[in-house]
Structures are given as structure tokens and as C-alpha cells.
Amino acid sequence: MIDRLLGYWIEIGIALLFATAGIQKLRDLRRFAEVLAAYRVLPPALARPLAGLIPCLELATAVMLVGAARAHRVTLPAMALLILYALGLGINLARGRRDLDCGCTWAKDRPIAAWMVWRNLILAALLAITWLPWSSRGLSGADLMVLAGGLTVMAILYAAIDRLLGEVMPRTLALRRLA
């Protein structure tokens, strides 16, 4: 049994993630099409039409997640997308393509890395937690404050960890190798 608050926090948090990812991709579809083709996991003829479809799927997923409290199965598309992305990253890491642009939402020219696979799997595992039965208590005003605070902190910490792992750590390691 998990508390309603935890369930809402996970689902709305990940919905926000998908919404920003979808909007950022739609704003620069040409770049996303190039990134998707560069991953070389799809036939080249499919990459271009799918580049338009994926951001729409992400937005739809975000909307579904917000409404997921009543039916757990609507978190399935989100989990599927997260695991498919992890697979795409993993295949290219296994191919040894360390120079591939990850196509991450906020970062340009960031190469793919193993931690991104783990990030996606952890997010998918968080969604799996929401499949446990939810407590049926009603939400009070204080609960809403906790939810709003929790989502804000989560969004900021996500951005901080993302930058730390994606931008600061590789450069720190490169400098350490020099010393």
C-alpha cells in the first residue's frame, strides 16, 4: 500500500518530464530528426516521420500520466517509452559510439553515457511503484502544499543532477587524467 501523495508525486513529476521533453523536441524538430537518425536504431526511411510522431506521443503520455490515478495501466506507455529510450542508448553504447549526441532535452552536443540508461530505468521503476494499491484517504490543503513543494524540489534537483552528471563530471574526469 502506498500513500496517494507518493503516487501523485511520481506520476505528475514524470508527466512534467515528458511534457518538457515533448515541447522541446517540437520546437526544434529538424535537430531531433538528425539525432534520431544518428542513433541508427531505425530504418533511415522511418526516422523522419517518427521524429514528428515521438514528441506527440510524449505529450500524450504526459496527459495520460496526470490522469493515471484511477487506472494504473495508463502508465504503461510512459514506461515503454522510457525503456525503449534506454534500449536505444544501450545499443549505441554497446556499439562503442561514445561520440553520439544524446539528444537530451536541455543539453546540446552531450554524448551518450551509461548513466542515462540507469536514469531511464530508475524512472520506469518509480512508475512501477505506482502499481501498488493506493490508500484511499482524501487529500487536505496541507497535502497539496507537500505535493507542490515536492514537485518543485524534484524538478530543481533533477536539473542539478542532470548537469552534474552530464556536464561537470566528464570534464572533471578529463582534468583528473591530465594531473
Add this chain to the structure above:
Amino acid sequence: MSTLGLSHAALWVVVIVQALALLAVVRQLGVLHERITPAGALMLAKGLKVGEPAPALTVEDIEGNAVTLGAARADEHATLLVFVSPTCPVCKTLLPVLRSSAAAERSWLDIVLASDGEREAQKAFIVANRLEGFRYVVSAPLGVAYQVSRLPFAALVDAQGMLRARGIVNSREHLESLFEAKRLGLASIQEYFESMTRERAA
């Protein structure tokens, strides 16, 4: 609002402010890292020695003409070999920089783009990105000879055929640091740090 509720709300504010402070520190760290790389693009541990003769190769350009790269040149021009690929998104962002550098450094430098793979894809890449002004060579052995590991990669060869600098170039700063490295006579960022350490010790 009760005292408990008030303290709860205050704690949330504190946690949010702390998270913001952490984000700011991480951003500053990122900026700091960008700024402390003043000379020579990051060089990989293995590889050719800067200051020694560059591998000289005769390869074909996109039109099928033979081009000799890495050898001494009579016209006193240095050669900047830039390794790119149609499938590398970062390379595309570097192309406008290359165009402006080619114009600005024309008096002493020729920029040659190098790639390998299918000729048709290369031709489409040249047309799509308006690279007709560059000499464009297609050769896999060239990339192997210069030990290119990641794209976009650049190697600077002077008029005497000596390798002056080589490394990964992701931005205008990296590219200009290659020219700066040649001007200062430093091979790479590693050598810059070493010379700083020597200065401090002296």
C-alpha cells in the same frame, strides 16, 4: 495556520532554496570548467606526437583528384585537417565556424575537410551544408593515420609537414585554441598545464 503548519511551510521554502543553491553551484562549476581550457583542444592520451612529422598520405578528394596531405608545402601554407561526418550532429554546428575561420585565416591556412563512407552521402552533405568552397577528401586510411577517435576532430600541420596540434573540436573556442596553441608553440592543453606548473615551481 497552526505552528506546526507554519513550520512545515517554512521548511519547504528552505528545501526549495537549498535545491536552487545546489543548481546554481553546479551551473557555476560547468562554466568554470569551460573557462579553464585556454590552450589546445583536449588531446587524447594515445596518439601522434605533436612537433614530429605528420603522416603524409595521398588521398582522393570528392571529385577524384589526388591530394597529398601532411607533406611539406612550397607555398608556406599550413593545413588544418578537420574530420567530419554527415551523421555527426555536432559537426554541423561547427561548419559555420569553419567557414568564417577559413576566410579569416586565409593568409596562412588551408582548411581541408576529411570524411569517410559512402560517396553519395558525402555529396549530399556537401550540397546541403554549402561546403563547395572547401577541399573535401574521402578516405578511411587518413582517419586511421591521424588516430581520429571522436568527431569533430582536427589536426594542424604546418608548411614543413610537422604536426602542430591535434584534438577534438566541439566549438569555436576549441578551434581557435588550436590556432592559439600554434602561436604559443604549445601542443595541447596538457602541455599548457605542464608549463604552468614549471613556471610556478621556478
